[in-house]
Amino acid sequence: MAVVAELSSSSSYTKSTRLHSSQCSISSTHLSYLRRRTFRPVTRPRAATITCSVASDQVQAPIAIQAADPNSKNDCYGVFCLTYDLKAEEETKSWKKTINIAVSGAAGMISNHLLFKLASGEVFGADQPIAMKLLGSERSFEALEGVAMELEDCLFPLLREVKIGINPYEVFQDADWALLIGAKPRGPGMERAGLLDINGQIYAEQGKALNAVASPNVKVIVVGNPCNTNALICLKNAPKIPAKNFHALTRLDENRAKCQLALKAGVFYDKVSNMTIWGNHSTTQVPDFLNARINGLPVKEVIKDQKWLEEGFTEKVQKRGGVLIKKWGRSSAASTAVSIADAIKSLVTPTPEGDWFSTGVYTTGNPYGIAEDLVFSMPCRSNGDGDYELVKDIIFDDYLLQRITKSEAELLAEKRCVAHLTGEGVAFCDLPEDTMLPGEM
Amino acid sequence: MAVVAELSSSSSYTKSTRLHSSQCSISSTHLSYLRRRTFRPVTRPRAATITCSVASDQVQAPIAIQAADPNSKNDCYGVFCLTYDLKAEEETKSWKKTINIAVSGAAGMISNHLLFKLASGEVFGADQPIAMKLLGSERSFEALEGVAMELEDCLFPLLREVKIGINPYEVFQDADWALLIGAKPRGPGMERAGLLDINGQIYAEQGKALNAVASPNVKVIVVGNPCNTNALICLKNAPKIPAKNFHALTRLDENRAKCQLALKAGVFYDKVSNMTIWGNHSTTQVPDFLNARINGLPVKEVIKDQKWLEEGFTEKVQKRGGVLIKKWGRSSAASTAVSIADAIKSLVTPTPEGDWFSTGVYTTGNPYGIAEDLVFSMPCRSNGDGDYELVKDIIFDDYLLQRITKSEAELLAEKRCVAHLTGEGVAFCDLPEDTMLPGEM
Structure with missing residues (x-):
C-alpha cells in the first residue's frame, strides 16, 4: 500500500494528520513556520508553562546566599527555586559543573523510572550535580508537577534544579543531554505511515528547538518510536548539532x-x-x-x-x-x-x-x-x-x-x-x- | 463507634471478614491453624507457586559449572535458575555473602520502583550480591512473572537469584531483609476497623511465616498501611525474631x-x-x-x-x-x-x-x-x-x-x-x- 502524507495547516501538533494518496502540498519552509507558531504561541504567557511552587512572599528571609537577580531563578520548580545558583562561581569551582538533562515525555511511565535513577547519581556518578529540564504536554502538565513534587520529596543531594514546561524552546535551553521519550501511541485504525508522520512532526520540532537553544554539543537519545527515523528527523532539523550526537535506543x-x-x-x-x-x-x-x-x-x-x-x-x-x-x-x-x-x-x-x-x-x-x-x-x-x-x-x-x-x-x-x-x-x-x-x- | 471483630473460618485471607458487635469467638490457636491451612494448601503443587521460565530440556549443555543437585535450583525464575549456586564456596569466598531480600506486594507500583533500585546495587552497595524473593498473590501472579522478566532483561550483575511465589512460607525462606509492602486498599464503605483487621490478618500470617522460615535476625520494614499496627501484629506473631528488628516506614x-x-x-x-x-x-x-x-x-x-x-x-x-x-x-x-x-x-x-x-x-x-x-x-x-x-x-x-x-x-x-x-x-x-x-x- 502506498500512502503519501499531506499536512493540513494544523494549529497544534496534537491534531491528527490527514493521510491520503496525493502529493505533499506544503513546502518544508512553510511547515517550519507553522510548527514554530504552534510551539511558540505569542499569546501564552511564560508563567503558564514554567511553574515554581513557592511564591516569593511565602518564603522567609533565607540563610543561604541567593542569586543576585531574583528573576534568574524563576524558571524552576519548588524547592529547586530557592537554593543553588547554577552559574555561581563557587559551584563550578568546588564541584563538577552541573549538567543539564532535558527529558521529553517526562510525565510518562518510562520517565517516572528514569528521572529518579538520574537524580540518584546512579548514571552520571556521585560527584555530578544535575539540573533537570522536563518537557510535558498541556494534557500532562499536572502530572508533571506531581513528578517534580516527588523529586522534591526524595531529597536527592545531586539534583540541583528541576524545571518543567511544555515549550521545547524553553525547556531544552542549554541542555547537555536530551532524552527524547515522548511520542504519540498509535490510535485505533492509524496506519504506520500516520504514526511516522505524527511522531515525526514532534521530533522535527524538537530538533529545531535543540538546534536553537541546546548546548552545541548536546547528546540526544531518541526513545519515542519509531525511534530510528525519529532520530533521523531530529538530526536533520538540527544542523548546528553534530549528526554523530544523535542516538536511537536499541x-x-x-x-x-x-x-x-x-x-x-x-x-x-x-x-x-x-x-x-x-x-x-x-x-x-x-x-x-x-x-x-x-x-x-x-x-x-x-x-x-x-x-x-x-x-x-x-x-x-x-x-x-x-x-x-x-x-x-x-x-x-x-x-x-x-x-x-x-x-x-x-x-x-x-x-x-x-x-x-x-x-x-x-x-x-x-x-x-x-x-x-x-x-x-x-x-x-x-x-x-x-x-x-x-x-x-x-x-x-x-x-x-x-x-x-x-x-x-x-x-x-x-x-x-x-x-x-x-x-x-x-x-x-x-x-x-x-x-x-x-x-x- | 465500637466494633468487635469476629473471624469466620475463612478459606482464604483474601476473603472479606465480617464485622459486628459481638465477641471474638475463635481462639488464636484455632486462628493460627486456619491461617496455616490457608497458606500451605496440601493440594497446591509446588510448581503452581514457584516458576522457572526455562524447562531443563530447552537448555543446552552449560559451560558454567552447575549445582550438583538440579532440584536445588528449582525455586528460581528464568535466567536466575541457571547460573549461581548461592551456597557454593567460591561465591562466599570471593564476594560478600549474597543477601536474601524478600518483598511482599512485589507486583505493585512501589515494588516496581524499589526492586530495580535494590538490584542496581544502589542500596546495599556495588559489592553486595542479592537474591530476591518476591511475594505476590494469585491475582497478581502473572504481573509478578512480568516483573521477574523485566529484572532478567536488565542484566543487573549483582542480582543472583529471583524467586517468585504466593506462599510466604516458601518465599520468605532464609530472608535477611523482609520489605512488606503488600496490603489491601480500603474498599468502598469499609470502616477503618475493617481495614485494620483485613490487613492485620495478612501481617499476622506473614509474621508467622517469617518466624518459621526467615533468617533469625531478619530485618523487617513494614510499608503496607496501617503500617505501625501492621508491624506490631507482625512482630507479635514472630516471637523468635527480636522485636527490635521490626520497622514501620515513616x-x-x-x-x-x-x-x-x-x-x-x-x-x-x-x-x-x-x-x-x-x-x-x-x-x-x-x-x-x-x-x-x-x-x-x-x-x-x-x-x-x-x-x-x-x-x-x-x-x-x-x-x-x-x-x-x-x-x-x-x-x-x-x-x-x-x-x-x-x-x-x-x-x-x-x-x-x-x-x-x-x-x-x-x-x-x-x-x-x-x-x-x-x-x-x-x-x-x-x-x-x-x-x-x-x-x-x-x-x-x-x-x-x-x-x-x-x-x-x-x-x-x-x-x-x-x-x-x-x-x-x-x-x-x-x-x-x-x-x-x-x-x-
Missing part, C-alpha cells in the same frame, strides 16, 4: 538478546559479550549471534542449535515486549528506563576492553557498507567522553548480510515516508509491512 | 518534612537535619520542628512564623500525599520507593555525626515515656550494622508532648482493635476518627 533489544543467549546456553548473563543489534528498532532488527560471544567464545561454538539461533533467538528478542505486555498488563517501563541509563553509561564510561555496545547512530562514513544517511543500530565503543567510534573487526556471513539488508530497506522506506520532515521534498510512503514492536510506541 | 514523612522546612526557610533541603517524625504514620503523626535543625540552628531560630510551624507545616507534610494524588492521578510510588531505600541505607551505613533518622520501632525500653509495647516512630541512630539505638538528647515542650500523646492514644486504640491478631484476646475497636493518610494504603 539497548533494551541488546540487553534482551544477551539474556536470551544466556538462558539458552545455561550461563549467567554477564558471560555474554559483543552483542550487536543491527538496524531498525522494529521486528526487522538483527540481533547478531555471529559476532556475539559467550564466555569469550563465538556463540556458535557454545550453542550448536543453528535453527534456534536463526529463528527462535531473534523471535524471542523481538517478541519479548509483547509477552511482557500480556503478563504485566502494560509495557516494560522499568527495564526500558534501565536500558536508557545503560546507554548513557556506555557513553560516559570507557567500554571494557574487547567489548562493545549497540546504539542507533548516523550511518555516514560507516565501514559496513550500510546505506549512508540513515540512523542504524551498529556496534560502538566509547572512551567515556560522550562520544563513540564504530567497531572495525566485525565479520559477516550471507545470513547476517541478508537480514541487515532487510532492515536497511525498511529504514530507507521510512525515510522516504518522512521526506517532508527531513527537508528532502515530497514524502512517499511505501512501507512493506507492519513491523512495529508491540507496546513500544 | 521515612517518606521525614523526607517530606525536611523538604517543607527547606522551602519555608529558603534553603536547599540538605541543610535540614535532625528531623523526627513521632508516632503513627497517619494524620496524627508529629513532624518535630522543636528538635530539627536548619544549617545547624534550631528551626525556630530560622523560621520565626510559629503559627506556620504549628499549623501549616504539619498539614503540609500530612496532606502531601493527597495533593500528589490529585496532580499525578495515582499515589506516590517513586518517592515511597526512594524512602524505603533511604530507610534501609540508614540501617546499613553509619548515621552522620550529630544527625538522626526516623523509623517506627518497638517502644519497649524507650527513654521518652511513650507507652510500652507499641510500634512508634522515634529518632534513631545506627552504626551501620543493621541495628539502631534511640537518640537520647531530645527536648520536649508542652505542644510536642501533647501531640505525641494524641498519636500514642491512636496507636493504643488501634492495638485494642487488633488484639485478636496479637494474641492478646478480645478485640475492641474504638477508633476516635479517620486518620488514614490519603492514597497510602
Whole structure:
C-alpha cells in the first residue's frame, strides 16, 4: 500500500494528520513556520508553562546566599527555586559543573523510572550535580508537577534544579543531554505511515528547538518510536548539532538478546559479550549471534542449535515486549528506563576492553557498507567522553548480510515516508509491512 | 463507634471478614491453624507457586559449572535458575555473602520502583550480591512473572537469584531483609476497623511465616498501611525474631518534612537535619520542628512564623500525599520507593555525626515515656550494622508532648482493635476518627 502524507495547516501538533494518496502540498519552509507558531504561541504567557511552587512572599528571609537577580531563578520548580545558583562561581569551582538533562515525555511511565535513577547519581556518578529540564504536554502538565513534587520529596543531594514546561524552546535551553521519550501511541485504525508522520512532526520540532537553544554539543537519545527515523528527523532539523550526537535506543533489544543467549546456553548473563543489534528498532532488527560471544567464545561454538539461533533467538528478542505486555498488563517501563541509563553509561564510561555496545547512530562514513544517511543500530565503543567510534573487526556471513539488508530497506522506506520532515521534498510512503514492536510506541 | 471483630473460618485471607458487635469467638490457636491451612494448601503443587521460565530440556549443555543437585535450583525464575549456586564456596569466598531480600506486594507500583533500585546495587552497595524473593498473590501472579522478566532483561550483575511465589512460607525462606509492602486498599464503605483487621490478618500470617522460615535476625520494614499496627501484629506473631528488628516506614514523612522546612526557610533541603517524625504514620503523626535543625540552628531560630510551624507545616507534610494524588492521578510510588531505600541505607551505613533518622520501632525500653509495647516512630541512630539505638538528647515542650500523646492514644486504640491478631484476646475497636493518610494504603 502506498500512502503519501499531506499536512493540513494544523494549529497544534496534537491534531491528527490527514493521510491520503496525493502529493505533499506544503513546502518544508512553510511547515517550519507553522510548527514554530504552534510551539511558540505569542499569546501564552511564560508563567503558564514554567511553574515554581513557592511564591516569593511565602518564603522567609533565607540563610543561604541567593542569586543576585531574583528573576534568574524563576524558571524552576519548588524547592529547586530557592537554593543553588547554577552559574555561581563557587559551584563550578568546588564541584563538577552541573549538567543539564532535558527529558521529553517526562510525565510518562518510562520517565517516572528514569528521572529518579538520574537524580540518584546512579548514571552520571556521585560527584555530578544535575539540573533537570522536563518537557510535558498541556494534557500532562499536572502530572508533571506531581513528578517534580516527588523529586522534591526524595531529597536527592545531586539534583540541583528541576524545571518543567511544555515549550521545547524553553525547556531544552542549554541542555547537555536530551532524552527524547515522548511520542504519540498509535490510535485505533492509524496506519504506520500516520504514526511516522505524527511522531515525526514532534521530533522535527524538537530538533529545531535543540538546534536553537541546546548546548552545541548536546547528546540526544531518541526513545519515542519509531525511534530510528525519529532520530533521523531530529538530526536533520538540527544542523548546528553534530549528526554523530544523535542516538536511537536499541539497548533494551541488546540487553534482551544477551539474556536470551544466556538462558539458552545455561550461563549467567554477564558471560555474554559483543552483542550487536543491527538496524531498525522494529521486528526487522538483527540481533547478531555471529559476532556475539559467550564466555569469550563465538556463540556458535557454545550453542550448536543453528535453527534456534536463526529463528527462535531473534523471535524471542523481538517478541519479548509483547509477552511482557500480556503478563504485566502494560509495557516494560522499568527495564526500558534501565536500558536508557545503560546507554548513557556506555557513553560516559570507557567500554571494557574487547567489548562493545549497540546504539542507533548516523550511518555516514560507516565501514559496513550500510546505506549512508540513515540512523542504524551498529556496534560502538566509547572512551567515556560522550562520544563513540564504530567497531572495525566485525565479520559477516550471507545470513547476517541478508537480514541487515532487510532492515536497511525498511529504514530507507521510512525515510522516504518522512521526506517532508527531513527537508528532502515530497514524502512517499511505501512501507512493506507492519513491523512495529508491540507496546513500544 | 465500637466494633468487635469476629473471624469466620475463612478459606482464604483474601476473603472479606465480617464485622459486628459481638465477641471474638475463635481462639488464636484455632486462628493460627486456619491461617496455616490457608497458606500451605496440601493440594497446591509446588510448581503452581514457584516458576522457572526455562524447562531443563530447552537448555543446552552449560559451560558454567552447575549445582550438583538440579532440584536445588528449582525455586528460581528464568535466567536466575541457571547460573549461581548461592551456597557454593567460591561465591562466599570471593564476594560478600549474597543477601536474601524478600518483598511482599512485589507486583505493585512501589515494588516496581524499589526492586530495580535494590538490584542496581544502589542500596546495599556495588559489592553486595542479592537474591530476591518476591511475594505476590494469585491475582497478581502473572504481573509478578512480568516483573521477574523485566529484572532478567536488565542484566543487573549483582542480582543472583529471583524467586517468585504466593506462599510466604516458601518465599520468605532464609530472608535477611523482609520489605512488606503488600496490603489491601480500603474498599468502598469499609470502616477503618475493617481495614485494620483485613490487613492485620495478612501481617499476622506473614509474621508467622517469617518466624518459621526467615533468617533469625531478619530485618523487617513494614510499608503496607496501617503500617505501625501492621508491624506490631507482625512482630507479635514472630516471637523468635527480636522485636527490635521490626520497622514501620515513616521515612517518606521525614523526607517530606525536611523538604517543607527547606522551602519555608529558603534553603536547599540538605541543610535540614535532625528531623523526627513521632508516632503513627497517619494524620496524627508529629513532624518535630522543636528538635530539627536548619544549617545547624534550631528551626525556630530560622523560621520565626510559629503559627506556620504549628499549623501549616504539619498539614503540609500530612496532606502531601493527597495533593500528589490529585496532580499525578495515582499515589506516590517513586518517592515511597526512594524512602524505603533511604530507610534501609540508614540501617546499613553509619548515621552522620550529630544527625538522626526516623523509623517506627518497638517502644519497649524507650527513654521518652511513650507507652510500652507499641510500634512508634522515634529518632534513631545506627552504626551501620543493621541495628539502631534511640537518640537520647531530645527536648520536649508542652505542644510536642501533647501531640505525641494524641498519636500514642491512636496507636493504643488501634492495638485494642487488633488484639485478636496479637494474641492478646478480645478485640475492641474504638477508633476516635479517620486518620488514614490519603492514597497510602
